[in-house]
Amino acid sequence: MINQSAMQQLEQALGKEKLVTAKEDLLVLGYDSTPGLHSLPDVVVYPTSTEDVVKIVDVARDHNLPLTPRGSATGLSGGSIPVHGGIVICLNKMNRILEIDEENLTATCEPGVVTLDLFNAVAEKGLFYPPDPGSQKISTLAGNVMEDAGGLRGLKYGVTRDYVMALTCVLADGSLISTGGKSVKDVAGYAFKDLLVGSEGTLGIITQITVKLIPPPQTKQTFLAYFDNIRTAGEAVSKIIAAKIIPSTMEIMDKATINCVEDYVGIGLPRQMAALLLIEVDGHPAVVAEEADALKAILEEVKAAEVHQAKDAQDAMKLAEARRTALSALARVSPTTLLEDATVPRSKLADTFTLIEQLTEKYQLTVGTFGHAGDGNLHPTVLCDERNEDEMKRAHAFYDELYEQVLAWGGTVSGEHGIGIAKKGYLAKQIGPGGVAVMRRIKSAFDPQGIMNPGKIFISEQE
């Protein structure tokens, strides 16, 4: 619990107007988008400058208070939940795009810039910022960096990490480090920047981000293919990659998800189908035309039940809508939506679908699976009710067994959502005690007192 002296120090440093302390306001700031997780902060602060952030870190350090950074809290692993109370530092008001550098193809932003705002701002200048997490309409850039967010375009264009060129960060001791720059190559010393990406707020608070921009694709072509059997969809994915076609998007939804989406938005999806693939190829018109032909040939060869090709941009958006709606559609079906983030080498995709079907049956659950098929990154989602203890037990047993096999196949427990609170146990299994030990030592190197987003990533003795 924060004491009065710490609170006074915060007020003096920042002014009362940047602090939220009323219980009814704090209540809504103790969530992110992970179901079933909540914890009350003692105070939420809204810095408007790097100097403010340094002052807040100083107070946290002086009073040994947990410091949890957040933006829009769209995270899906509990990373921005203040598990031990203390100070939540909300970076949403530091939301200016500071520069779009058309000569060096970079954009420099404050941490709270909304992902889609950046996309739109650079698009106006004829440039392209590819990372497009599902929450891009409200998610912030610093959140994307801290979780290394993926998105629908990850297959061809990579994830957030691939676009971060420079970071400015306030460390636990109040010092500011700047790492990286606008040079496209930089091997001067350890790769701090690369270590900070995906560190989930446990090593420092980001105050500035420079990202790489690229020329946008000239055109794209969108396909929606339906399958009688989900394994066939998995095989189609493998065959497309083996044919050396790298679509910008190759997304999957299973039957349960198709039906939830149809219930929700009623756009005429065929409810009897076992799976759909949303595929987009983009680039130069000649390349897109050739890849579209090759795609159609492969979809025919594997005997896709139906293949729809978008007639125009509006039609393409309609085809993509089903996939963009998947999570919301599943979330409204049951009180609790347990969304996971299993990722396997692409060659194991079809086997993973089969396994999910077997486990769904074994544990008598309702599971909708969707995700980034091209990346081997699936979101098997258990639709359940957290008040039903037995069902929750079965849900956890389902995930335990799934992840055991995913790890045996050389996969990972998180492709893009991070570890946060929700997956600490799985991480320990993946990287082993040696890996955890090295992580702990790195954490101490940055934050000996352990004030930066404590309770995240690392499993504690009690857990």
Added chain:
Amino acid sequence: MINQSAMQQLEQALGKEKLVTAKEDLLVLGYDSTPGLHSLPDVVVYPTSTEDVVKIVDVARDHNLPLTPRGSATGLSGGSIPVHGGIVICLNKMNRILEIDEENLTATCEPGVVTLDLFNAVAEKGLFYPPDPGSQKISTLAGNVMEDAGGLRGLKYGVTRDYVMALTCVLADGSLISTGGKSVKDVAGYAFKDLLVGSEGTLGIITQITVKLIPPPQTKQTFLAYFDNIRTAGEAVSKIIAAKIIPSTMEIMDKATINCVEDYVGIGLPRQMAALLLIEVDGHPAVVAEEADALKAILEEVKAAEVHQAKDAQDAMKLAEARRTALSALARVSPTTLLEDATVPRSKLADTFTLIEQLTEKYQLTVGTFGHAGDGNLHPTVLCDERNEDEMKRAHAFYDELYEQVLAWGGTVSGEHGIGIAKKGYLAKQIGPGGVAVMRRIKSAFDPQGIMNPGKIFISEQE
């Protein structure tokens, strides 16, 4: 100095045949490719398995001996020089390509695989490993990873870091960590893999590497353009990027380099020209044709003095030969070749050329500049004689002044060669005391005893 007990332990663990101890053999193993640097190891060991590497690390730790990893020692910053003697671990005999996985588009290799051997092996299967450092004919993959090597294709295809998917590494405590995998997305815990890339052997010894492969470009087109003025060449580079053309290669050589190359290989380069640009565009034939036309228009617009377009693959190789020969050609002119690795945001390229000319004049030196213009990564090379004390002083003053401005422009002291021994002072200037402090704490987290490649990267109290 190694004692007898340590030597016996090494012999017992590995067998005599894996050890080199004769002074005449050790002498040649104390160099890398950085001029003026040499240091004698006490013993050189050639492990043939991960188990061997663990045993060697155990001996080094037990006897507190410096452990310096090396491959072919083509490094250009002294990273593999055993400055404090001790054990050199030469990984060249662990040189098997363990797997080329055509389904997941990955290759898994031992650390000592030669870069070009990997390129050729995957090319046979219709795949492409893009990183092509200048030394690719003999450089090893682990060396490339430890220095995050670049190459001529970096502009479009990125550097070694962009292709590393998984690493297995022996840490100082003898434990083995595996980080990353064949999944294209992985955000489970801190990014060890990304921290290890570019860590120059100071955090652990790599024993296995999995790299990403991509489909090869279908075709390419090669241009050689000459300029009366080197600033014009810099402007051409900026205009090409601004036109949203990303060539696979965009390399520069100045007049001094042109003349050295012509002296060396006599291929008819026009000696009076101020600069040449070697430009390659690759990809789909339709894209290449369009980009080639756009390139020619830009080169005409900026008034390039001459533009040659390769007629066929053989002709393209001939055009590229001058650039591939640059370093060797410069190196034979004078007893000492001080090669630097300054990198600036692309928009500062033309200014950097002007600055190099001014400083060359001011310090009365012979300087040849070549490098990866498209990346803003230049290798200004002072041709001098290390026995001439006054000249060496002027050379160092030249670099000091150059780097001061490069850093002021937001550039970096190393684009692709690393810090090693040669650039420790410059690194400290770039990242500041705060950055150095964090690096030291990370180093201690991995290697508390400080046995892993000591003397590298970090400036000591005495320096």
